[in-house]
Amino acid sequence: MANERTDRLQYDLSKIGTRLRALRRERSWTLEDLAERTGLSRAYLSRMEGGERQPSLSALSEVAHAYGISFSSLFVPEPEVQNGVIVRGRDAAVQRGRGLLYSRLSTSDWAFNLQPMQVVVPAERDEGEALYHHEGEQWLYVLSGKLGLNLSGEDSVLEPGDAAHFDADQQHRLTALDGRDAEIILVACAVPYLLLRSYL
Structure with a gap:
């Protein structure tokens, strides 16, 4: 059970890291650019993107703020044009x-x-x-x-x-x-x- 939880966490961290790297590259930012905007170290950000580090909520919040997106958008893309959904x-x-x-x-x-x-x-x-x-x-x-x-x-x-x-x-x-x-x-x-x- 412990191994399953560890594997699942590692898989989630890998997906998050891939998403974080994609967001940075969309802006043509270097890790140094992101470090300057967030106050986090380049090494810490690199480990986050590589899925080697479990990021703190405060660190993720700083990254989201630097990118100008919502916290949840660190995990899934935001809709292009959509303020909400109405289902009849x-x-x-x-x-x-x-x-x-x-x-x-x-x-x-x-x-x-x-x-x-x-x-x-x-x-x-x-x-x-x-x-x-x-x-x-x-x-x-x-x-x-x-x-x-x-x-x-x-x-x-x-x-x-x-x-x-x-x-x-x-x-x-x-x-x-x-x-x-x-x-x-x-x-x-x-x-x-x-x-x-x-x-x-």
């Missing part, structure tokens, strides 16, 4: 995955850290007994029906108006109870949570 109900196509029916409530999940969805958990779910886990965290709110939530083997029953917030890296399962579909709003959090969690 008629445009939210229903998709199926892992036995669930869901509609994305944002069209730019690559540009933001939150991925909101309206989800229907069918009463007769094909993969109802399967447990899942993945990076990030999830928050959900029950709109209708009765929802069974299993977190690492512990079962809870949620009714309309109830909410849950959990680390999605633990085993979890959603089940519709009482023979009726359950409808929920689910919000998943993506990068940069992956990096932030490595500091906790």
